[in-house]
Amino acid sequence: xxxxxxxxxxxxxxxxxxxxxxxxxxxxxxxxxxxxxxxxxxxxxxxxxxxxxxxxxxxxxxxxxxxxxxxxxxxxxxxxxxxxxxxxxxxxxxxxxxxxxxxxxxxxxxx
Amino acid sequence: xxxxxxxxxxxxxxxxxxxxxxxxxxxxxxxxxxxxxxxxxxxxxxxxxxxxxxxxxxxxxxxxxxxxxxxxxxxxxxxxxxxxxxxxxxxxxxxxxxxxxxxxxxxxxxxxxxxxxxxx
Numbered sequence: 001x002x003x004x005x006x007x008x009x010x011x012x013x014x015x016x017x018x019x020x021x022x023x024x025x026x027x028x029x030x031x032x033x034x035x036x037x038x039x040x041x042x043x044x045x046x047x048x049x050x051x052x053x054x055x056x057x058x059x060x061x062x063x064x065x066x067x068x069x070x071x072x073x074x075x076x077x078x079x080x081x082x083x084x085x086x087x088x089x090x091x092x093x094x095x096x097x098x099x100x101x102x103x104x105x106x107x108x109x110x111x
Numbered sequence: 112x113x114x115x116x117x118x119x120x121x122x123x124x125x126x127x128x129x130x131x132x133x134x135x136x137x138x139x140x141x142x143x144x145x146x147x148x149x150x151x152x153x154x155x156x157x158x159x160x161x162x163x164x165x166x167x168x169x170x171x172x173x174x175x176x177x178x179x180x181x182x183x184x185x186x187x188x189x190x191x192x193x194x195x196x197x198x199x200x201x202x203x204x205x206x207x208x209x210x211x212x213x214x215x216x217x218x219x220x221x222x223x224x225x226x227x228x229x230x231x
Contacts, residue, residue: 102159
């Protein structure tokens, strides 16, 4: 059971917009700790996709955006492309655990 | 350019101790604000954070594995070593090391991962 809760799967057609939620609690997201998102393409290592809630590393398309409110965060992907099919993980810090926590991951399928 | 690479045994027997080395380049572990973390991923499952070490030698461990883990800076300035005792088949996973931005802990560069199988 992950500290951060994500839907196991989401799907969308090419060109559509999808969102992936990440729900935490009062000792992590709700305590003000930042949320980061990773994309893991099949058979590869995770890559940082969004850092500090809504910032994109160099090279990440602006189709990807992040937001945070209260005890939750969301990743939005607009203009879906086949190459976006991957697993997505949220990550934050938890003060009760004094460490890093990940979500359970969401598999995005592009129909 | 930051790169990291994990090395260690591909196969360990139950009850043995696993030692993994992360060899990195493009940054110094003595630079304020950086660190190295270890994350693992069992086949078909989610990412699980294991441990991290910061530039100031502060070390943090996953509470559920803390009794079995030790993270240290290696004898070489560009290495970090993770040891995990009492290995069990459920510890079979790909183990990743990653560059840590300590201020808002996140991992901006990852190694390719090292698959470790625990089996007799």
